[in-house]
Amino acid sequence: MAVRTIRVIGDEILYKECKPVKEMTQRVEELIEDMFETMYENNGVGLAAPQVGILKQIVVIDVDDGNQYVLINPEIIEEEGSQTGQEGCLSVPGKAGIVTRPQKVKVKALDENMEEFVLEGEDLLARAICHECAHLHGQLYVSLVEGELMDTTEEVEE
Ligand code: NI
Numbered sequence: 001m002a003v004r005t006i007r008v009i010g011d012e013i014l015y016k017e018c019k020p021v022k023e024m025t026q027r028v029e030e031l032i033e034d035m036f037e038t039m040y041e042n043n044g045v046g047l048a049a050p051q052v053g054i055l056k057q058i059v060v061i062d063v064d065d066g067n068q069y070v071l072i073n074p075e076i077i078e079e080e081g082s083q084t085g086q087e088g089c090l091s092v093p094g095k096a097g098i099v100t101r102p103q104k105v106k107v108k109a110l111d112e113n114m115e116e117f118v119l120e121g122e123d124l125l126a127r128a129i130c131h132e133c134a135h136l137h138g139q140l141y142v143s144l145v146e147g148e149l150m151d152t153t154e155e156v157e158e
Contacts, residue, residue, distance in 0.1 A: 001033045003041045004052040009092045009140060013050055018057045018136040020073045024114050028058070032070055032112065035060045044090045046128040048135030051091050059109075059132040063124045071109035071119070074133050078106035083123065087131060087141050088152060096152040097145030101127045 007013055021028060031054060039047040039060060049058040061069040081103030088096040105126045107119050121129050131141055142149060 001030075001037045004034050004038045006038065006042065006051055006090050007053055009142065011091075013053055013055065014091055014135070014140060015138040016050065016055055017138055018048075018050055018055045020057050021110070021114075024112065028056070029112070031056070032058060032060065036062070036068065039090070042090050045124070046132045047090065048132045050135055050138075057136045059129075059136065061125070061128045061132060063128055065125065069119065070112050071107060071129070071132070072111065072114070074107050074109035074129070074136070076105050076107050076129065076133055077118070078104075080104040083127065084146070085127070087127065087145075089131070089141055091135075092140065092142060092149075094151060095142075095149045097142065097149045098147055099127075099141050099144045100146065101130045105129050107133065 035047050035052060038052060045063045046061040049056045057073045059071040059074055079102035082100055083103045084098060084100045086096050087099040103126060104122045107129050111117055
């Protein structure tokens, strides 16, 4: 396992469309392990593969609910309600902004065994799912910020 370098805003890889994962390989397994390690090292609650320079549709999330979520080729299939709150991103260090997201989402994805599952998330988990899935389509939360980006010292980073 290794902590990988996080790409930051301005890096063109963050604005590209990621490719679906076709099969689980040792490389992909290692990537997922490294993504968790990189996320924890940086006190994040989520990380998407393009943030470590890999254009694959892979997301890891840990919002401290006792689960480590791996979403491969995720697709949000339902959204409900809305929540407005502060959001940050490991690729936008030292900043945070107010973003409105669905209160609840359902996402369909493949797990590490390439088996399909549906995950339902509310509150922070819903926010993290939306934020990370957007990374896979080259979108950063900064384009959704209401008002100004603020300086921050830490808080939630995705
Ligand atoms: Ni992010």
